[in-house]
Amino acid sequence: MAPRAETVVAVAVTRTIPGWLTGAALLCCSLALQAGVLPDDRADALYHSYDGGGVEITGPSLMVLKKFGQNVAVNGNYYVDSISSASIDVVTISGASSYSEDRTELSGGMDYMHGNSIMSLSYTNSSEDDYDANTAAFGISMDMFGNMTTVSMGYSYGWDTVKNNADSSFSEDIDRQNYKLGLAQVITKDMLLELNYEGITDEGYLNNPYRSVRYLDEPGGDTYSFQPEIYPNTRTSNAFAVRSLYYLPYRAAISGEYRFFTDTWDIDAHNVKFGYTHPLQGGWILEGNYRYYTQTAADFYSDLFPYRDAQNFMARDKELSSFSSHTVGLKLSYDFIENGWRSLDKGTVNLAWDHIMFDYDNFRDLRVTTVPAGDEPLYDFEADVVQLFVSIWF
Amino acid sequence: MYLRACCLLLTALSLTGCSSVDPWVKPYERAHLADPIMSFDRDPVSGAYMTHVYQAREAARGAEGGNGGGCGCN
Numbered sequence: 001m002a003p004r005a006e007t008v009v010a011v012a013v014t015r016t017i018p019g020w021l022t023g024a025a026l027l028c029c030s031l032a033l034q035a036g037v038l039p040d041d042r043a044d045a046l047y048h049s050y051d052g053g054g055v056e057i058t059g060p061s062l063m064v065l066k067k068f069g070q071n072v073a074v075n076g077n078y079y080v081d082s083i084s085s086a087s088i089d090v091v092t093i094s095g096a097s098s099y100s101e102d103r104t105e106l107s108g109g110m111d112y113m114h115g116n117s118i119m120s121l122s123y124t125n126s127s128e129d130d131y132d133a134n135t136a137a138f139g140i141s142m143d144m145f146g147n148m149t150t151v152s153m154g155y156s157y158g159w160d161t162v163k164n165n166a167d168s169s170f171s172e173d174i175d176r177q178n179y180k181l182g183l184a185q186v187i188t189k190d191m192l193l194e195l196n197y198e199g200i201t202d203e204g205y206l207n208n209p210y211r212s213v214r215y216l217d218e219p220g221g222d223t224y225s226f227q228p229e230i231y232p233n234t235r236t237s238n239a240f241a242v243r244s245l246y247y248l249p250y251r252a253a254i255s256g257e258y259r260f261f262t263d264t265w266d267i268d269a270h271n272v273k274f275g276y277t278h279p280l281q282g283g284w285i286l287e288g289n290y291r292y293y294t295q296t297a298a299d300f301y302s303d304l305f306p307y308r309d310a311q312n313f314m315a316r317d318k319e320l321s322s323f324s325s326h327t328v329g330l331k332l333s334y335d336f337i338e339n340g341w342r343s344l345d346k347g348t349v350n351l352a353w354d355h356i357m358f359d360y361d362n363f364r365d366l367r368v369t370t371v372p373a374g375d376e377p378l379y380d381f382e383a384d385v386v387q388l389f390v391s392i393w394f
Numbered sequence: 395m396y397l398r399a400c401c402l403l404l405t406a407l408s409l410t411g412c413s414s415v416d417p418w419v420k421p422y423e424r425a426h427l428a429d430p431i432m433s434f435d436r437d438p439v440s441g442a443y444m445t446h447v448y449q450a451r452e453a454a455r456g457a458e459g460g461n462g463g464g465c466g467c468n
Binding site for chain 2 (some may be wrong): 044048050061063077129145147148178180182186188189190192194196197198199200237238239240241243245247251252253255257259261263265267269273277279293294295298299312319320325350352354358385387389391
């Protein structure tokens with residue numbers, strides 16, 4: 001049955017806890033942490049598109065990396081998400097038809113190489129109407145054992161401000177710390193192995209000011225209402241990953257990846273990924289990959305609580321529910337400057353498409369209002385992710 | 395505490411003269427490893443974007459990689 005009208009719910013923005021900043025930090029670190037040699041000068045211009053579950057997100061990502069001398073390199077990245085959302089949260093909780101907003105992210109970093117070591121510093125800022133996030137990161141990596149092993153570590157500190165478009169006086173903070181350890185190892189002349197660990201601690205206002213949980217109006221009843229969600233103020237997570245690349249007897253490579261994740265909200269997650277890269281004639285490279293992801297629910301998650309204020313912590317965020325997803329991806333690259341042209345060393349144009357299928361185990365589709373509360377069908381959706389980008393090495 | 399332990403580990407490794415260990419894959423045997431298709435993150439802008447796509451829709455986070463190196467090909 002439909003929710004009672006007495007509940008007031010603000011716009012339910014499908015916002016994630018700002019782990020998205022890790023993407024920018026990862027970009028800076030991945031540029032920086034090739035110990036013993038600084039990455040080549042390059043520029044990338046990418047257009048991205050996400051379309052799934054009533055959400056459309058598009059925008060550019062521009063990145064430039066430039067060396068100064070033999071020991072210093074700087075990089076910068078400009079990234080935009082233009083969001084148009086009519087997600088299930090928006091249409092079932094707020095009653096709104098859709099909303100739109102932009103998120104702009106700027107990051108800059110510097111790498112300094114000394115002998116077999118590279119030190120990196122980076123800073124990232126992300127801003128939107130109701131969220132401001134900052135991250136400062138430091139990393140160091142070192143080549144050893146005859147350049148067969150790269151050991152790296154990193155630390156980053158983030159400070160965010162959470163706001164609410166429906167309440168101009170609302171302002172809350174989040175502090176975040178990331179600790180990273182990595183090991184990249186040459187196993188044989190055809191095989192590479194990479195091990196990674198990352199611990200993350202969050203402290204502050206971790207829930208979404210717009211999101212609500214639902215509860216039964218009466219025990220055993222058919223109707224429900226909403227109340228604001230309440231998350232714990234702290235979260236600590238640990239993730240461990242192993243990745244490998246293998247060069248086949250002909251010019252092609254296969255890759256494999258496994259990651260285990262666990263946190264203090266009782267969420268455990270696993271994902272595996274397999275890939276195949278096959279160069280073709282004339283500068284073309286074709287890639288295919290498959291990824292499977294599964295997670296358990298947070299211990300304070302429920303699709304339908306038995307009554308109002310049923311627990312001290314409550315969530316009905318589908319990202320904290322139990323679910324799994326499958327991703328199938330294809331990527332085609334064309335090297336249009338193979339042997340250099342004027343001041344350009346190399347240039348590629350790339351098109352990538354990933355299709356993701358999400359299946360939720362305990363998050364129900366509230367758009368179905370003809371059945372008693374708790375009997376709605378489980379939610380699922382599919383998304384297409386497209387990237388078109390040009391890369392230039394100079 | 396994590397940071398201190400990592401510093402000690404890196405310092406200890408550097409002081410043990412580990413760079414003198416004889417590599418079992420010689421530099422002249424690393425042609426395959428130097429091939430661009432043998433990179434964990436060949437396109438970092440694209441890799442960072444896909445990490446963002448997944449992090450926005452999954453509870454899991456961290457250890458997405460990006461160590462690079464290890465090949466000693468350059």
